[in-house]
Amino acid sequence: MKSNLKFDFTVNKENNTVNVNREFAANLELVWEAWTNPEILDQWWAPKPYRTETKSMDFREGGMWLYAMISPENVKHWCRNDYHKIVHQSMFSGLDAFCDEKGEVNKAMPRTLWTNNFNAQGETTIVSIVAKYDSLADLEKVIQMGFKEGFTMALENLDQYIAAQFKLRQRNKTSNKSRVSSYLNFDGKTEEAFLFYKHVFGTEFLGKGIERFGEIPEEPGNPPIAEGIKKMVLHVELPILGGHILMGTDAPKEMGFTLSKGNNMHLCLEPETRAEADRLFTELSAGGNVTMPMADMFFGAYFGEFSDKYGINWMINFQNPG
Incomplete structure (x- = not known):
C-alpha cells in the first residue's frame, strides 16, 4: 500500500x-x-x-x-x-x-x-x-x-x-491453478475455530500459518493497530477435503468491521483466467446484490463481491502469482 x-x-x-x-x-x-x-x-x-x-x-x-x-x-x-x-x-x-x-x-x-x-x-x-x-x-x-x-x-x-x-491473500497462492475456498469471519474466535478444524481434518495451515493484525507493517499515514486486537487473526488458510480451502479472519469492531449472521461467510472462487472471473461474476450475480464490482485492486488481484439472488455471499478473486 x-x-x-x-x-x-x-x-x-x-x-x-x-x-x-x-x-x-x-x-x-x-x-x-x-x-x-x-x-x-x-x-x-x-x-x-x-x-x-x-x-x-x-x-x-x-x-x-x-x-x-x-x-x-x-x-x-x-x-x-x-x-x-x-x-x-x-x-x-x-x-x-x-x-x-x-x-x-x-x-x-x-x-x-x-x-x-x-x-x-x-x-x-x-x-x-x-x-x-x-x-x-x-x-x-x-x-x-x-x-x-x-x-x-x-x-x-x-x-x-x-x-x-486483502493484502496477505496473494502470499498463499503460488500458482494460477483454480481453486474454491470458503471465507469465514469471526468475532475474535478465528484461532480457536481453526485449531478445532485443523484437529478434525488432520491438515496443516498453508503459507505462514496464522497471521495476526499485529503483523501488519506500520506505514506512515496509517493509524497504529489497537493493542487489544494485535493478537487477533488477520488471515489463515486450511485445506480440508478434496482440495477445498477454509480461509478465516477476525472481524473486530475496532477495525471498522460490522459482523452479523449472513455476512460471516463467503464462497470464494479463484479462477484461472480474468475472462472466467468476469463470466462467473456476471452469471452468478444476475438478479442479486453487487457489493463490489469486479475491479483491479492495488494489492494485485482482480476482485469482486456480491450476494446472489438466493442470498448466498460470493467473492471472485483472480490473482496472478507474483
Missing part, C-alpha cells in the same frame, strides 16, 4: 467551507463503491472507537441515507444525508444533519452540505471534498467538535480495512 497518499485539509472561513483532497490506493470503481454502498460505509465511515450502522439507504437524487454513529457504550447518535445530485462514478452531493431515529432533523446542530468529486489517477483515486456550512459559527462549531480529527480517522479506516482484508 502506498505510504505517501495525498491528503490536503484546509478551512476557508470566508466561504464557510472545509476543503479536502484525499488519495486512495485503489481504482475509481472500488473507491466509488466504498462511498456509496451502505455495507461498506458501515465498515469505515465512523472514527474509531465509534462504528456506523445504516438503518436505510436510498442512493439516488432525492433519496436519503439514515444511519447511526454508535459509541463503545452503544449510544446511538443519528444522522441523515439527503442526496441532491449524483453523477455515477464522478460526483455526488448531499445535505447531512444530526437527527433522531426517525430522521427528524435536529435544527440546533450545524448541517453539512457535502460535495464529493471522484477522479481516477491511474492506479489511485483522488476524492475532492467540499463541506459547506450556513454560517461561520456553524463551521467553527464543527471544527471545535473535532471534524478534522474524526474525518481523518474515518478515511484511514477505509485504507486499513482494504489492506487488512
Whole structure:
C-alpha cells in the first residue's frame, strides 16, 4: 500500500467551507463503491472507537441515507444525508444533519452540505471534498467538535480495512491453478475455530500459518493497530477435503468491521483466467446484490463481491502469482 497518499485539509472561513483532497490506493470503481454502498460505509465511515450502522439507504437524487454513529457504550447518535445530485462514478452531493431515529432533523446542530468529486489517477483515486456550512459559527462549531480529527480517522479506516482484508491473500497462492475456498469471519474466535478444524481434518495451515493484525507493517499515514486486537487473526488458510480451502479472519469492531449472521461467510472462487472471473461474476450475480464490482485492486488481484439472488455471499478473486 502506498505510504505517501495525498491528503490536503484546509478551512476557508470566508466561504464557510472545509476543503479536502484525499488519495486512495485503489481504482475509481472500488473507491466509488466504498462511498456509496451502505455495507461498506458501515465498515469505515465512523472514527474509531465509534462504528456506523445504516438503518436505510436510498442512493439516488432525492433519496436519503439514515444511519447511526454508535459509541463503545452503544449510544446511538443519528444522522441523515439527503442526496441532491449524483453523477455515477464522478460526483455526488448531499445535505447531512444530526437527527433522531426517525430522521427528524435536529435544527440546533450545524448541517453539512457535502460535495464529493471522484477522479481516477491511474492506479489511485483522488476524492475532492467540499463541506459547506450556513454560517461561520456553524463551521467553527464543527471544527471545535473535532471534524478534522474524526474525518481523518474515518478515511484511514477505509485504507486499513482494504489492506487488512486483502493484502496477505496473494502470499498463499503460488500458482494460477483454480481453486474454491470458503471465507469465514469471526468475532475474535478465528484461532480457536481453526485449531478445532485443523484437529478434525488432520491438515496443516498453508503459507505462514496464522497471521495476526499485529503483523501488519506500520506505514506512515496509517493509524497504529489497537493493542487489544494485535493478537487477533488477520488471515489463515486450511485445506480440508478434496482440495477445498477454509480461509478465516477476525472481524473486530475496532477495525471498522460490522459482523452479523449472513455476512460471516463467503464462497470464494479463484479462477484461472480474468475472462472466467468476469463470466462467473456476471452469471452468478444476475438478479442479486453487487457489493463490489469486479475491479483491479492495488494489492494485485482482480476482485469482486456480491450476494446472489438466493442470498448466498460470493467473492471472485483472480490473482496472478507474483
